[in-house]
Amino acid sequence: MRDASRSAAAAGLRPWRTHTVRVREILAEVEGVATYDLAFRDESAGAAYRFAPGQFNMLYLPGAGECAISISEDRATSAGYRHTVRVAGNVTKTLTGLRPGDTLGLRGPFGTSWPxxxxxxxxxxxxxxxxxxxxxxxxxxxxxxxxxxxxxxxxxxxxxxxxxxxxxxxxxxxxxxxxxxxxxxxxxxxxxxxxxxxxxxxxxxxxxxxxxxxxxxxxxxxxxxxxxxxxxxxxxxxxxxxxxxxxxxxxxxxxxxxxxxxxxxxxxxxxxxxxxxxxxxxxxxxxx
Ligand SMILES: Cc1cc2nc3c(=O)[nH]c(=O)nc-3n(C[C@H](O)[C@H](O)[C@H](O)COP(=O)(O)OP(=O)(O)OC[C@H]3O[C@@H](n4cnc5c(N)ncnc54)[C@H](O)[C@@H]3O)c2cc1C
Structure with missing residues (x-):
């Protein structure tokens, strides 16, 4: 029996709904890697958002595209939602141009979780x-x-x-x-x-x-x-x-x-x- 959370679709959530999130903070980690601390613009959507360790979001940057990024920290230690990103291609490179206060799109959470x-x-x-x-x-x-x-x-x-x-x-x-x-x-x-x-x-x-x-x-x-x-x-x-x-x-x-x-x-x-x-x-x- 798998210990896995149900996907957003199976759980009856709206997997195509893109939430607008604001960059609260950007933490430089190691070369080419930064952590983006994101907060939902719609506070009620943020309060309703739940995820399990191991799940990921699709981050969307208009004009650049969308890519899968794991959620890298939970709400117990941060008021926002953190995603640690390594520059790979179009979307992740465009992310590096964002500054605190800028917005982007977020769909999720998706996938199964750690057992x-x-x-x-x-x-x-x-x-x-x-x-x-x-x-x-x-x-x-x-x-x-x-x-x-x-x-x-x-x-x-x-x-x-x-x-x-x-x-x-x-x-x-x-x-x-x-x-x-x-x-x-x-x-x-x-x-x-x-x-x-x-x-x-x-x-x-x-x-x-x-x-x-x-x-x-x-x-x-x-x-x-x-x-x-x-x-x-x-x-x-x-x-x-x-x-x-x-x-x-x-x-x-x-x-x-x-x-x-x-x-x-x-x-x-x-x-x-x-x-x-x-x-x-x-x-x-x-x-x-
Ligand atoms: C479930 C999941 C969780 C992920 N979590 C993270 C995360 O927490 N942090 C993070 O930095 N990245 C994560 N990734 C990887 C990230 O989604 C890819 O690097 C993504 O393609 C970056 O988008 P891009 O437009 O910047 O690069 P793209 O233009 O899509 O890709 C750049 C290059 O990387 C190659 N590539 C694309 N996707 C992958 C892949 N999955 N594996 C290997 N090579 C690939 C492409 O072929 C291309 O050569 C995750 C991927 C998945 C599937």
Missing amino acids: ITDCIGRDVVLVAGGIGLAPLRPAIGSLMRNARQFGRRHLLYGARSPESLLYWRQYEEWSQAGIRVHTTVDRADSRWTGHVGVATLLLERLDAIDARNAVLMCCGPEVMMRFTIAAALNRGFAPDRIWVSLERNMQCGVGLCGHCQMGGEFVCRDGPVFRYDRVAPFLDVEAF
Whole structure:
């Protein structure tokens, strides 16, 4: 049984309705990445808007287009809705020209969510690569707030270099809340005293974990997720307790246009968060 929120369409919301949102604040994160804190212009629409960790919105910039962006922080820690964006193409580049007070369009929320209720009573391992930490950050918030419900909680995070570690200012706060934060970088500099190598190595070395009873959630480049899944299976994680968030070229967000279709699954409607055993044929993981 999947622990996934229903899509906006299935929940009877109006998936084509574009809300006008205002940029409240723009936080520079790492090179080429910024977090946009957005507030609904219509306060009643903002108050009614609900989402679950792992879901995404379609952000619309007139003249540039629309693209899928995960919600990267929840309302418990921010009065707005945060989206962490890496410049990729037309829409994300145009976003960088916005300033606080400017407006844009937002449709959503869409997609499935991280299986937080499955984590109750179990150890939890979050594995993120690069900007893949953004969709996991609301899950970190949930795991922090209800700490006693969960077992040991680990975040394994890999970035290209020390300067590209996302949300580094929050690691201390997460650690204080009992989430053990393990970081690694592909390329170290002279000041870096931590791990060097891919996040998969952190998973192989992790000892304080009951793998057979643990939940693993993973988001990052697809090659990194494939290696992570192989390492997790090798360590004894159950295939039905491994969850991944997949990215595919997405247009409508509600399972109609077919751009993000993988076999019988639509990433926008049936994902982006999938239980690994449902999408295993598309990920083609090779065991070590
Ligand atoms: C569910 C979901 C959640 C996402 N969350 C975030 C997020 O939180 N932050 C963020 O920065 N980005 C996120 N993305 C990725 C973002 O939607 C794409 O980068 C998007 O295409 C950017 O739009 P654009 O017009 O700027 O670039 P485009 O002009 O659409 O694309 C630029 C280049 O990237 C390629 N591309 C487009 N989409 C993808 C993709 N999904 N995977 C790999 N390559 C792609 C294109 O082929 C093109 O070469 C998410 C995508 C999905 C499906």
